[in-house]
Amino acid sequence: xxxxxxxxxxxxxxxxxxxxxxxxxxxxxxxxxxxxxxxxxxxxxxxxxxxxxxxxxxxxxxxxxxxxxxxxxxxxxxxxxxxxxxxxxxxxxxxxxxxxxxxxxxxxxxxxxxxxxxxxxxxxxxxxxxxxxxxxxxxxxxxxxxxxxxxxxxxxxxxxxxxxxxxxxxxxxxxxxxxxxxxxxxxxxxxxxxxxxxxxxxxxxxxxxxxxxxxxxxxxxxxxxxxxxxxxxxxxxxxxxxxxxxxxxxxxxxxxxxxxxxxxxxxxxxxxxxxxxxxxxxxxxxxxxxxxxxxxxxxxxxxxxxxxxxxxxxxxxxxxxxxxxxxxxxxxxxxxxxxxxxxxxxxxxxxxxxxxxxxxxxxxxxxxxxxxxxxxxxxxxxxxxxxxxxxxxxxxxxxxxxxxxxxxxxxxxxxxxxxxxxxxxxxxxxxxxxxxxxxxxxxxxxxxxxxxxxxxxxxxxxxxxxxxxxxxxxxxxxxxxxxxxxxxxxxxxxxxxxxxxxxxxxxxxxxxxxxxxxxxxxxxxxxxxxxxxxxxxxxxxxxxxxxxxxxxxxxxxxxxxxxxxxxxxxxxxxxxxxxxxxxxxxxxxxxxxxxxxxxxxxxxxxxxxxxxxxxxxxxxxxxxxxxxxxxxxxxxxxxxxxxxxxxxxxxxxxxxxxxxxxxxxxxxxxxxxxxxxxxxxxxxxxxxxxxxxxxxxxxxxxxxxxxxxxxxxxxxxxxxxxxxxxxxxxxxxxxxxxxxxxxxxxxxxxxxxxxxxxxxxxxxxxxxx
Amino acid sequence: xxxxxxxxxxxxxxxxxxxxxxxxxxxxxxxxxxxxxxxxxxxxxxxxxxxxxxxxxxxxxxxxxxxxxxxxxxxxxxxxxxxxxxxxxxxxxxxxxxxxxxxxxxxxxxxxxxxxxxxxxxxxxxxxxxxxxxxxxxxxxxxxxxxxxxxxxx
Numbered sequence: 018x019x020x021x022x023x024x025x026x027x028x029x030x031x032x033x034x035x036x037x038x039x040x041x042x043x044x045x046x047x048x049x050x051x052x053x054x055x056x057x058x059x060x061x062x063x064x065x066x067x068x069x070x071x072x073x074x075x076x077x078x079x080x081x082x083x084x085x086x087x088x089x090x091x092x093x094x095x096x097x098x099x100x101x102x103x104x105x106x107x108x109x110x111x112x113x114x115x116x117x118x119x120x121x122x123x124x125x126x127x128x129x130x131x132x133x134x135x136x137x138x139x140x141x142x143x144x145x146x147x148x149x150x151x152x153x154x155x156x157x158x159x160x161x162x163x164x165x166x167x168x169x170x171x172x173x174x175x176x177x178x179x180x181x182x183x184x185x186x187x188x189x190x191x192x193x194x195x196x197x198x199x200x201x202x203x204x205x206x207x208x209x210x211x212x213x214x215x216x217x218x219x220x221x222x223x224x225x226x227x228x229x230x231x232x233x234x235x236x237x238x239x240x241x242x243x244x245x246x247x248x249x250x251x252x253x254x255x256x257x258x259x260x261x262x263x264x265x266x267x268x269x270x271x272x273x274x275x276x277x278x279x280x281x282x283x284x285x286x287x288x289x290x291x292x293x294x295x296x297x298x299x300x301x302x303x304x305x306x307x308x309x310x311x312x313x314x315x316x317x318x319x320x321x322x323x324x325x326x327x328x329x330x331x332x333x334x335x336x337x338x339x340x341x342x343x344x345x346x347x348x349x350x351x352x353x354x355x356x357x358x359x360x361x362x363x364x365x366x367x368x369x370x371x372x373x374x375x376x377x378x379x380x381x382x383x384x385x386x387x388x389x390x391x392x393x394x395x396x397x398x399x400x401x402x403x404x405x406x407x408x409x410x411x412x413x414x415x416x417x418x419x420x421x422x423x424x425x426x427x428x429x430x431x432x433x434x435x436x437x438x439x440x441x442x443x444x445x446x447x448x449x450x451x452x453x454x455x456x457x458x459x460x461x462x463x464x465x466x467x468x469x470x471x472x473x474x475x476x477x478x479x480x481x482x483x484x485x486x487x488x489x490x491x492x493x494x495x496x497x498x499x500x501x502x503x504x505x506x507x508x509x510x511x512x513x514x515x516x517x518x519x520x521x522x523x524x525x526x527x528x529x530x531x532x533x534x535x536x537x538x539x540x541x542x543x544x545x546x547x548x549x550x551x552x553x554x555x556x557x558x559x560x561x562x563x564x565x566x567x568x569x570x571x572x573x574x575x576x577x578x579x580x581x582x583x584x585x586x587x588x589x590x591x592x593x594x595x596x597x598x599x600x601x602x603x604x605x606x607x608x609x610x611x612x613x614x615x616x617x618x619x620x621x622x623x624x625x626x627x628x629x630x631x632x633x634x635x636x637x638x639x640x641x642x643x644x645x646x647x648x649x650x651x652x653x654x655x656x657x658x659x660x661x662x663x664x665x666x667x668x669x670x671x672x673x674x675x676x677x678x679x680x681x682x683x684x685x686x687x688x689x690x691x692x693x694x695x696x697x698x699x700x701x702x703x704x705x706x707x708x709x710x711x712x713x714x715x716x717x718x719x720x721x722x723x724x725x726x727x728x729x730x731x732x733x734x735x736x737x738x739x740x741x742x743x744x745x746x747x748x749x750x751x752x753x754x755x756x757x758x759x760x761x762x763x764x765x766x767x768x769x770x771x772x773x774x775x776x777x778x779x780x781x782x783x784x785x786x
Numbered sequence: 787x788x789x790x791x792x793x794x795x796x797x798x799x800x801x802x803x804x805x806x807x808x809x810x811x812x813x814x815x816x817x818x819x820x821x822x823x824x825x826x827x828x829x830x831x832x833x834x835x836x837x838x839x840x841x842x843x844x845x846x847x848x849x850x851x852x853x854x855x856x857x858x859x860x861x862x863x864x865x866x867x868x869x870x871x872x873x874x875x876x877x878x879x880x881x882x883x884x885x886x887x888x889x890x891x892x893x894x895x896x897x898x899x900x901x902x903x904x905x906x907x908x909x910x911x912x913x914x915x916x917x918x919x920x921x922x923x924x925x926x927x928x929x930x931x932x933x934x935x936x937x938x939x940x
Binding site: 025027028030031032034035036037038039040041043044211212213214215216261262263264265266294295495496497498672673675676679680681682683684705706707711712713714715717719720 | 818819820821822823824825826827829830832859860861863864870874877878879880881883884885886887888889890893911912913915916918919920921922923924925926927928929
């Protein structure tokens with residue numbers, strides 16, 4: 018039997034999905050279920066002067082109306098407890114929940130929202146990061162000092178988190194003063210909506226003194242913990258059961274509707290379902306944060322980078338969630354691809370009266386690499402150097418250290434990735450390619466180093482009496498195939514089983530051990546490794562039973578094609594089904610467990626103040642090249658060619674890996690060219706999928722994919738994280754390509770046709786070639 | 787009000803609310819949850835079904851307006867005895883399914899398209915699904931799934 022490792026087998030849930038049989042979170046229902054809707058604040062900032070729910074409560078079919086006075090705890094939050102379940106006196110963003118109606122149907126609940134009397138005295142909203150930072154700015158959280166924090170880090174007023182490198186400022190000033198060239202630029206990025214096609218939903222019931230929550234979550238244990246925190250109970254008083262996830266991309270890591278469904282279910286003593294409409298999903302989901310990045314680089318005329326300074330302002334929105342951790346990202350991104358010389362980094366995460374921001378695939382890295390790589394192009398142009406050669410000159414090498422003091426033993430893979438791209442798309446040829454009349458041709462290249470999330474996972478394997486394998490884990494498959502391909506193939510390979518003979522239950526926090534969720538490309542790496550550990554225990558138990566049945570030493574046995582064989586005598590074998598049954602009367606049922614978390618690499622804790630996210634474990638390396646054409650008449654950008662060279666360790670399922678890279682690049686093209694939640698007067702301009710422009714099949718080219726497979730010694734069969742990073746350098750590569758095409762610096766994303774036309778009509782193009 | 791539909795070949799009589807959409811009826815009254823609600827405004831295409839052979843966004847079609855029509859949903863795609871049809875097999879083979887929430891809509895849109903255009907080019911396939919949004923795959927493997935289903939090498 019050929020190996021399943023590296024095989025293009027279909028995901029195990031593909032058939033139920035093409036039949037329309039798969040039950041997603043939003044499809045789940047329960048007998049006796051009621052339906053809830055949330056009353057959300059129509060304005061971004063104000064004081065609630067009146068909230069009267071009497072009329073709504075009296076409507077036929079309405080079972081209850083719940084407000085802040087029914088919330089068990091005042092505030093919750095992952096890092097700082099700054100968020101109430103319902104606004105009671107102050108509203109801090111448009112869309113903030115104020116009350117909930119529970120009714121017999123969704124229609125009745127929705128109508129009853131209109132019967133709630135709500136009066137809000139508007140306040141001038143703190144609209145953006147610069148307004149939040151301005152002297153005398155109104156504080157979004159006047160009581161910020163009193164909030165409970167689970168971690169210690171610098172906060173002050175509207176600054177929700179500040180990360181500052183420990184840099185020798187005098188030495189820096191000397192370098193800047195003596196540098197041949199100093200390049201300084203500002204880069205801006207708008208918010209990006211995850212725009213999964215399944216809106217968020219939850220069903221909860223109250224049973225035997227515990228909350229039981231059904232949801233499509235990327236991270237059921239996090240939902241468990243957050244429901245428990247906001248409802249003031251132990252984590253073991255909450256059970257979270259996962260269902261198929263209709264896309265998440267980071268937005269379904271945190272609890273949102275689950276908390277309300279649980280509270281309401283207990284309140285009315287019936288199961289309660291709550292589903293976001295698309296507009297409220299967009300409004301409340303925790304989009305990728307908007308940001309302003311200012312970079313200043315001191316250079317020697319020969320192309321050496323002598324010093325780099327970075328100032329970043331990130332928009333936290335009204336409440337923090339886990340975003341304070343992301344304020345550490347600049348400390349990583351600005352020192353893990355290119356040598357920077359002396360570096361100074363400051364990042365301030367600002368409270369504003371806008372919807373809370375959150376995790377989106379490639380957290381913060383998408384725009385930080387956009388800024389870094391646009392800046393690298395600008396530096397090269399100023400120095401009169403070739404953009405690719407300038408990168409290679411300053412690229413990290415094996416054993417180089419990042420700004421946090423993490424040693425990257427294998428950073429030389431970056432150079433290899435540049436080489437691989439060069440082999441299929443020679444740079445000098447691309448540079449000579451002319452534009453066709455009416456079009457501007459451009460090429461951009463960008464690199465990135467990313468991580469594999471180290472969070473813990475565990476697996477229990479059980480040998481079923483028919484010789485199939487049961488796999489119990491809290492791991493979730495958000496669509497990536499990490500469970501339904503990666504973990505499945507790794508488990509099946511250990512026993513010579515077919516993938517369909519590995520039966521993996523949906524996550525259930527009561528049944529499975531802790532799992533850190535589908536985030537940061539961790540599942541195949543971490544859970545795959547735990548699976549191999551569990552498999553080793555199961556194999557040992559199988560050999561013990563097999564050695565009795567076959568009357569040979571356990572060391573003389575192996576497992577293949579679902580049976581135990583005597584080495585060198587393949588006809589002497591016992592199927593696994595017989596082993597499992599024999600075990601019932603001897604050792605007892607055969608099970609095995611395995612757990613794993615990546616040990617954190619060492620770093621320098623003194624490198625910065627406020628560094629909550631200290632290292633980039635199990636790094637991966639990426640080089641992207643984009644070739645674009647800009648239409649001079651319309652400003653429309655067509656991506657002609659897109660190449661990705663990516664270190665994956667080992668592609669367990671090449672079709673799956675390809676899907677992650679193609680899909681990540683598509684999201685990146687959307688981010689670079691189309692998608693953007695514009696904020697005007699603290700409100701989103703785009704409020705539905707009609708106005709929020711997502712990439713379509715006609716917008717995205719077939720990505721050319723070059724895999725590098727330097728196995729990670731700790732990874733299962735060498736596998737590293739794959740799925741998250743393909744989005745990371747895309748805006749950087751596209752931004753550089755469009756800038757090249759126009760001969761002008763394009764330093765804002767998304768890059769829209771009207772901005773391109775404005776640039777084309779201006780003077781003073783800069784030549785990038 | 788009362789309407790009569792043929793749903794995946796099964797004659798169905800329903801008492802519906804006047805404002806109900808076809809999607810409400812399919813997912814609610816008939817519990818055919820394979821058809822997905824993504825945006826409720828005819829943008830994402832996840833709710834696509836066939837009405838008398840024509841692909842429509844069922845979230846913006848009033849149920850009463852399709853009285854007497856033949857409706858086909860993803861649940862009706864499989865052949866006799868539950869065998870997957872070639873397009874469904876193509877999606878599985880090519881890796882065109884990730885989260886799968888958009889998949890029913892793509893399958894239905896393409897089913898209607900392939901009946902009229904049995905041998906489309908990749909570019910034509912991309913145009914054909916320009917009304918369906920997939921957030922996971924970046925579309926290439928969906929195009930290849932169609933090519934595989936019509937017997938082209940992928």
